[in-house]
Amino acid sequence: MCGRRWHDRPFRARSRRYHAIRRDDGRDxxxxxxxxxxxxxxxxVGLAPLPAPAASPDQLRIIPIDVEGGAATLxxxxxxxxxxxxxxxxxxxxxxxxxxxxxxxxxPPTSTSAQRIVxxxxxxxxxxxxxxxxxxxxxDHIGGLRELVGAFPVGAFIDHGxxxxxxxxxxxxxxxxYAPETKYRDYLAAIGNRPRRVMKPxxxxxxxDMLITAVNSDGQIPARPIFGKGAPGAGCAxxxxxxxxxxxxxxxxxxxxxVASWGKARILSLGDTTWEMENKLVCPRNLIGPVDMxxxxxxxxxxxxxxxxxxxVKPTVFVFNNGPTKGADEATLANVAAAPFxxxxxxxxxxxxxxxxxxxxxxxxxxxxPDSIYPLQIVASKDGTIAVTNPRTGATITYRQSPxx
Numbered sequence: 001m002c003g004r005r006w007h008d009r010p011f012r013a014r015s016r017r018y019h020a021i022r023r024d025d026g027r028d029x030x031x032x033x034x035x036x037x038x039x040x041x042x043x044x045v046g047l048a049p050l051p052a053p054a055a056s057p058d059q060l061r062i063i064p065i066d067v068e069g070g071a072a073t074l075x076x077x078x079x080x081x082x083x084x085x086x087x088x089x090x091x092x093x094x095x096x097x098x099x100x101x102x103x104x105x106x107x108p109p110t111s112t113s114a115q116r117i118v119x120x121x122x123x124x125x126x127x128x129x130x131x132x133x134x135x136x137x138x139x140d141h142i143g144g145l146r147e148l149v150g151a152f153p154v155g156a157f158i159d160h161g162x163x164x165x166x167x168x169x170x171x172x173x174x175x176x177x178y179a180p181e182t183k184y185r186d187y188l189a190a191i192g193n194r195p196r197r198v199m200k201p202x203x204x205x206x207x208x209d210m211l212i213t214a215v216n217s218d219g220q221i222p223a224r225p226i227f228g229k230g231a232p233g234a235g236c237a238x239x240x241x242x243x244x245x246x247x248x249x250x251x252x253x254x255x256x257x258x259v260a261s262w263g264k265a266r267i268l269s270l271g272d273t274t275w276e277m278e279n280k281l282v283c284p285r286n287l288i289g290p291v292d293m294x295x296x297x298x299x300x301x302x303x304x305x306x307x308x309x310x311x312x313v314k315p316t317v318f319v320f321n322n323g324p325t326k327g328a329d330e331a332t333l334a335n336v337a338a339a340p341f342x343x344x345x346x347x348x349x350x351x352x353x354x355x356x357x358x359x360x361x362x363x364x365x366x367x368x369x370p371d372s373i374y375p376l377q378i379v380a381s382k383d384g385t386i387a388v389t390n391p392r393t394g395a396t397i398t399y400r401q402s403p404x405x
Contacts, residue, residue: 060210060262062293062378065120066348066366067113068094069299069323070140073269074117075260076124077208083131084121085258085269087144088113090178094140094323110371114147120375121152128153130207133258134187135271136251137163137180140326146190156195158205158256159187160218165250180251199256202226209382211261215288216273219254221280226259227266227289233282234311247274248303259288263382264401266291268313272298278306286312292401293317293378293386299327300336307335314341316399317386319376320359324349324368333357343399346376346388362393 061076067088075083088094091112111119121129132154134142148154163184167175176182199205199214201222206212213226224230247253255271268291270278278297281287294315297304299322318336322328328351336345337357345359350368358364365374377389384401 056381058263058382060260060265060380061124062267062380063120063124064295064319064321064348064376064378065113065116066371066373066375067116067140067144068371069321069326069349070094070113070143071135071271071299071321072113072117072144073295073321074120074124074129075210076126077210079208080125081207082121082124082126082129083133083205083207083210083212083260084117084129085133086135086141086271087117087132087148089140090143091147093143093178111373112147113144114151116373117144117148118152128155130155131158131205132156133158133212133256135257135269136160136255137165137184137187138249138251138272139178139183141271142183142187143178146186149190154194156197157191158197158199160254160256161198163251164218164254180249199258209262213259213261215257215259215268215270216277216281217254217256219277221277222287225285225287225289228286230285230287232284233286233308235308236279236283238308246303247276248272248298248301252298252303253277259291262380264384265293265380265382265386267293267295267380268315269295270297272304274298274303275306278304278309282309282312288313291315292384292399293319293380296320296322296327296332296336299323300329300332301327302329302331305329305332305335310335310339314339316341316401317344317346317378317388318342319378319388320345320347320351322347322349322351324352324366327351328354328358330354330357333359344386344388344397346390348374348376362390362395363388363397365390365392367392 057078063074065072070088071086072088073085163180165180167179200217201214201220203214204211252272253274255273257270257273260267291313300320320328328347333354334357336342347359347364349366350364351358352368365376366372374392379387387396387398389396
């Protein structure tokens with residue numbers, strides 16, 4: 001970053017593909033204000049149902065939910081159909097930092113991942129979640145599932161197939177409580193007789209006008225490009241640098257990753273896909289095509305974030321689903337901030353381990369301190385426009401797509 005902090009960089013369009021427009025009032029910001037009030041009310045009154053905010057017929061809503069460094073992202077079509085990718089942590093883990101005691105009375109426990117998902121779903125006007133996609137079986141992605149299905153109707157489930165990460169036989173019993181093999185058994189029990197689908201690379205799911213395409217699954221990649229002609233990836237001639245961190249468990253590179261297409265807009269979400277798998281998706285040829293928005297792989301941890309992937313798919317909006325001390329590592333923040341094609345870098349939390357490299361404060365949903373559980377509210381339009389609203393400030397920044405070259 002040449003010693004220059006992201007905070008100090010002027011906000012300007014840096015590519016022919018997009019220009020960004022700040023909106024501090026307007027329809028998108030007003031709609032988000034209503035959504036935020038509904039979300040706060042839902043959490044305050046025990047997750048009571050609330051009416052849906054108005055949505056344009058061509059707008060797909062994307063809600064990255066604050067689950068403290070886990071993952072839970074809700075997609076809602078204008079017709080009210082929904083897809084949830086991952087379910088955050090189980091109760092008792094991954095909770096936010098409570099506020100100070102009032103009048104000597106200790107604050108109540110913070111809400112669980114499942115409660116936050118239910119609150120966001122009800123605030124979005126949903127009476128059920130049509131599809132839950134589990135990217136892989138790590139605790140911070142599948143942990144909230146059992147509580148969720150007991151609290152809110154769910155239609156069907158999607159995953160990459162069986163768990164591939166087994167503990168050694170000599171592992172202590174306490175390690176098995178939250179191990180992927182245990183969570184996978186819990187997952188099968190929780191879904192019961194509901195429909196379940198295993199998606200392979202290239203498989204698709206159509207939900208109204210949203211098309212979900214599996215990009216990688218169970219360690220496999222597509223046999224041919226899913227978009228475009230498979231142009232050479234950026235940086236493929238360079239060898240991977242030494243010292244890339246451990247993959248963090250076999251389930252990470254086995255993640256089910258998808259591209260969500262909505263008209264001309266394309267959103268990339270690869271779960272906890274790690275460095276080597278990221279490289280395979282774009283080297284020697286780009287199997288994904290360009291995207292407009294990208295969710296950080298593995299929350300922006302250092303064992304993901306291969307620059308070859310970033311520099312090939314060239315997202316204009318980049319979202320870190322990080323917690324205050326989990327994800328959004330220094331190297332990944334720096335790489336994204338330095339990318340000339342990224343116009344908007346957004347975070348669910350201020351990253352306390354990398355304080356000098358965070359996005360501007362108005363592009364962080366939750367700053368350091370007592371947790372307010374703010375999500376981000378993102379709207380994708382069929383012309384390729386992406387609008388991101390920070391409910392903490394009420395401000396919206398819109399990123400408008402130009403024809404791709």
